[in-house]
Amino acid sequence: MAFYRMLENPRVDIIAHPLSELKPFGVRDEDLPLREISDRIAVSNKIMEFNVRYNGIDEQVIKQAKDRGVQFLISSDSHSVKDLILNSRKVKEITGKGGFRIVDIRQYLLNKKKPLAR
Known part of the structure; x- marks a missing residue:
């Protein structure tokens, strides 16, 4: 699956709303191995974007x-x-609930193990 290859790619740092793009194609959450997907995201050490504009399949993986x-x-x-x-209010609502490990992008990039080859 292309999604898993993306998780293994050292040039990819952020996974942006990874599954919401499948919704228009009729893919439902029960059609996907959500636990396996979230496990793979966790071990990849990638940052996951929680985009308040999109919802659906991503919500279970996010949780x-x-x-x-x-x-x-x-x-x-x-x-x-x-x-x-509108969306800034949603961001405040989500972050106000707590429980998220919010990344400092600047610090993340400074701490990256290997610089990208150019």
Whole structure:
């Protein structure tokens, strides 16, 4: 599966709403090995983006990954001022609930084990 190859790719740091793109194709959460997916995200040491614009399949993986200590980048995915206002409230609501290990991107990049070959 291409998703698993992405998790193994050293050039990939952030997994952006990984499964929500499958929803328009009729893929349902019960069609996917969600526990295996969240386990693989956890051992990959990648950052998972929690994008408040998307929901659905990702929510179960997010809950499972959160329990495994995965680092999260919570984003509003705003494309307009209206989106920014609405989605920023959602970000505050999510982060206010706690339990997420929110990543400091700058520190993450400074701590990366190997610089990318150019």
